[in-house]
Amino acid sequence: MAVHNKEAVEAPRLAAASIGNDVGLLLAKLHAAGSVLNNRALVDYGLRERSFSVLTLACSGLEPTQRELADFLSLDPSQVVTLVDELERRGLVQRVQGKQDRRAKIVVSTAEGRKMHTKARAAMDAAELDQLAVLSEEESKELKRLLRKALWRTPV
Numbered sequence: 001m002a003v004h005n006k007e008a009v010e011a012p013r014l015a016a017a018s019i020g021n022d023v024g025l026l027l028a029k030l031h032a033a034g035s036v037l038n039n040r041a042l043v044d045y046g047l048r049e050r051s052f053s054v055l056t057l058a059c060s061g062l063e064p065t066q067r068e069l070a071d072f073l074s075l076d077p078s079q080v081v082t083l084v085d086e087l088e089r090r091g092l093v094q095r096v097q098g099k100q101d102r103r104a105k106i107v108v109s110t111a112e113g114r115k116m117h118t119k120a121r122a123a124m125d126a127a128e129l130d131q132l133a134v135l136s137e138e139e140s141k142e143l144k145r146l147l148r149k150a151l152w153r154t155p156v
Contacts, residue, residue: 003044010025028044030131032129034127034131035049035132037127037128038052038124038127038128040125040127041120041123041124041127042120042123044123045098045116045119045120045123047120048092049117050075050079050082050083050107051072051086051087052082052120052124054069054083054084054093054107054112055087055092055093055109055113055116055117055120056089056117056121057069057072057073057107058087058092058093058108058109058113059109059113059114063070063098063099063108064079064106064107065104065105065106066095066097066105066107067104067106068085069084069107075151080117080146084107087113091110091112091113092109092110092112092113092116092117093107093108093109093113094108094110095107096106109116
């Protein structure tokens with residue numbers, strides 16, 4: 001069971017520099033810290049943050065193509081091929097013919113993949129609670145809303 005530390009952490013001395021307010025730096029540092037927590041949470045499932053992301057999208061019912069996965073996850077297509085190959089080797093996803101475009105291959109989860117995803121999702125949710133423990137539930141929801149708005153330039 002994760003321990004949710006709500007104690008404030010003292011900002012590093014260099015955070016007082018003007019770069020300490022740069023959105024890019026703040027997002028990069030939050031992501032880096034989150035990736036460490038996420039990968040720790042996923043180790044028992046033989047997953048890492050990127051493979052979990054692919055599995056999540058394969059479980060979404062949206063039937064993404066490998067190209068869509070690469071674009072959405074900001075990965076090189078060759079990285080997605082490697083991730084899908086590994087998940088497929090483990091029996092968690094499969095490539096199937098697209099319903100809209102029969103030439104395209106979509107990535108879908110298997111029953112085993114959905115079971116694994118459910119367990120790993122719970123671990124990831126706990127890791128997120130740890131990372132955002134100093135925020136209230138409302139602040140956490142607002143942070144996500146603002147990030148989606150800034151990223152996709154549309155009210156969400």
